[in-house]
Structure formats: C-alpha cells, structure tokens
C-alpha cells in the first residue's frame with residue numbers, strides 16, 4: 507500500500523512536470539485600460555449587470571505607477587516603465603530621464619528575437635501608450651517624429667487613428683507610401699485590413715483621434731483585437747507580443763464623465779474577452795490586463811446593483827497616484843500577483859517568453 511501510493515505520487519509529479527513543460531508561454535497579449543482603476547472597472551460591471559471578463563481572471567495583483575519625476579505619472583512615463591522597465595520623466599517616450607539613452611521595449615526585443623508584434627488602440631497610433639512600445643522621443647507631443655519611428659520599428663500590425671501624422675506632415679513626406687515600399691498594406695478601414703492576405707498592416711482609421719463609443723466607433727477595438735491575433739497566429743512559429751489599449755477610458759476620466767468611462771471600459775472588456783477566448787483555445791498564450799494609472803480619482807460613493815446604477819464622484823480632472831490592479835490569465839499568470847512596480851513587467855515577460863536565450 508505504502509509503495510503503491512508513493513508510486514502513484516511519482517506518476518502525478520511526472521504528469522504535472524510534463525504539463526508545465528507543455529504550457530510554455532509562446533504568445534503574450536498585454537492589454538492596457540488607460541486610466542482604468544478599480545472604480546472604473548466596477549462601475550462598468552455594475553452598469554452592465556454581469557461580471558466583466560477581467561474580473562473572471564484567476565490571478566490579480568497591484569502595481570505602483572509613479573514616474574521618475576512625479577508621484578503621479580502620465581501615460582508617456584508609465585508606458586515607458588511598463589514597456590521598457592525604466593522610470594522616466596512625465597512626457598518622455600522611451601528615453602531615460604537624463605535624456606541620454608534610448609530605453610529598449612519588450613516589443614523591440616521580441617521583434618529582434620523573431621516574434622511577430624502588433625498594436626491596436628482607440629487613440630492615434632502615435633499616442634503616448636502605443637508610442638512607448640516603438641518610439642524614442644523627448645516629448646510625447648512630437649507626433650510626426652513618433653510616426654517616423656513607427657516606420658523604423660519593423661512592427662507587423664499597428665491599428666488606430668492618426669493618419670494625418672503620416673500623410674499631412676510639415677516635412678511633406680508621405681510615410682504611408684514609404685511604409686508601402688517596405689511591404690506594408692496601409693489601410694483606412696478594418697474591412698481592408700481583414701481582406702488583405704498581407705501580414706504587415708498599418709491601419710490608420712481616422713485623420714486624428716478615433717471617435718468615442720457613443721459616437722460611432724462601434725466594435726472597432728474587439729474587432730481589431732481579433733484581427734491582430736488571428737493574422738499573427740498564422741504560421742506563428744516563434745510566437746507574438748501584442749499590445750491592445752482601451753485608450754479613451756482615460757479621456758472619460760479627465761472629463762469626469764461616468765457614462766463615457768463605463769462605455770469605454772465595457773468596450774475594452776469586450777476586447778479582453780476576445781483575447782481570453784483566443785488564449786483558452788491556444789493554451790500557450792498569456793493575457794495580462796492592467797492600467798498605466800488611474801484617472802479622475804473616481805470613487806463609487808453610492809449605487810445599486812439591481813438597478814445597475816452607480817453614483818460616481820471625482821476628486822480631480824487629472825491622473826492619481828493610486829496603484830492599479832493587474833489581472834492575468836494563462837500560463838505564467840501566477841507571476842503577476844502581490845504588489846509590484848510597473849517597471850517589473852518587462853523582465854517578467856522576457857523571462858516567461860524565454861527571450862534571454864540567443865535563439866528560440
């Protein structure tokens with residue numbers, strides 16, 4: 507009996523080691539709800555009347571967000587910390603606070619190591635958060651220079667707004683044509699992006715910023731998420747790193763507009779559902795959902811679950827210093843629990859994707 511149970515234990519140990527070995531992280535989907543603190547997410551859930559997908563994630567942690575020069579970060583410094591593991595000053599994209607060195611983002615390393623890369627956002631593709639993954643500029647407002655950096659990034663797919671920064675520039679260059687020369691399809695709607703067999707796509711869906719949900723953005727973010735994952739998964743030998751941002755949750759926060767925040771958060775959560783469904787099917791995909799900071803100092807001062815209403819109060823029209831939640835799903839998800847700093851994401855992901863080794 508004793509020998510038999512020891513033997514059984516050994517079998518179980520062998521099986522679980524084998525299972526762990528199988529569930530290596532091949533793909534990472536990093537999803538940022540800009541300005542999405544706990545109140546924003548819970549307000550969206552209350553209004554929706556059912557559990558958000560991100561609240562169904564098995565692992566939750568807390569992330570500190572302060573920047574190199576301020577207790578309260580902006581999206582440029584937070585994006586740089588999250589993507590590159592380096593704290594910089596507010597307003598700086600991918601450069602150290604002394605302005606001397608370019609930082610290196612997890613997306614840039616993934617590209618060097620042969621992984622496919624993608625970005626999908628509901629702002630311009632040159633906005634601070636996406637820019638932090640591929641650009642190096644001393645000021646986040648330098649949209650045309652950031653667009654030029656995208657040309658050099660070798661990214662596979664990038665979809666958002668900001669067509670004017672590529673085609674209506676002070677230097678008279680047409681970056682869309684230059685991108686086409688480099689083998690990209692530059693498209694202006696999601697239908698064209700879906701229909702092309704090209705895996706290198708720059709989607710510029712608006713001249714400037716994209717509309718809000720309550721205007722006419724529709725299903726753009728969930729659709730973009732599905733499109734990027736499906737395209738990059740084809741012949742996907744080396745895996746991919748994808749960043750998806752619900753960019754306008756932050757804008758609702760700045761406006762202290764509860765309904766704007768709720769609409770944008772539900773939309774973002776719909777994109778999270780697309781990512782999780784992909785990850786469940788795939789088995790080797792890690793989904794990380796977090797925020798770069800909280801916006802608005804949003805407090806749920808009252809509400810009613812049955813009536814699906816919340817009574818939001820805001821303490822500021824700016825960002826706050828409150829740490830933000832991180833929700834994770836998939837292999838390696840247990841590495842993002844507890845309290846940690848936003849500079850720690852990069853190394854955790856590099857380790858899980860095994861990007862330290864020279865070749866994959």
Ligand SMILES: [Zn+2]
Nearest residue numbers: 581756801825
């Ligand atoms: Zn903001």
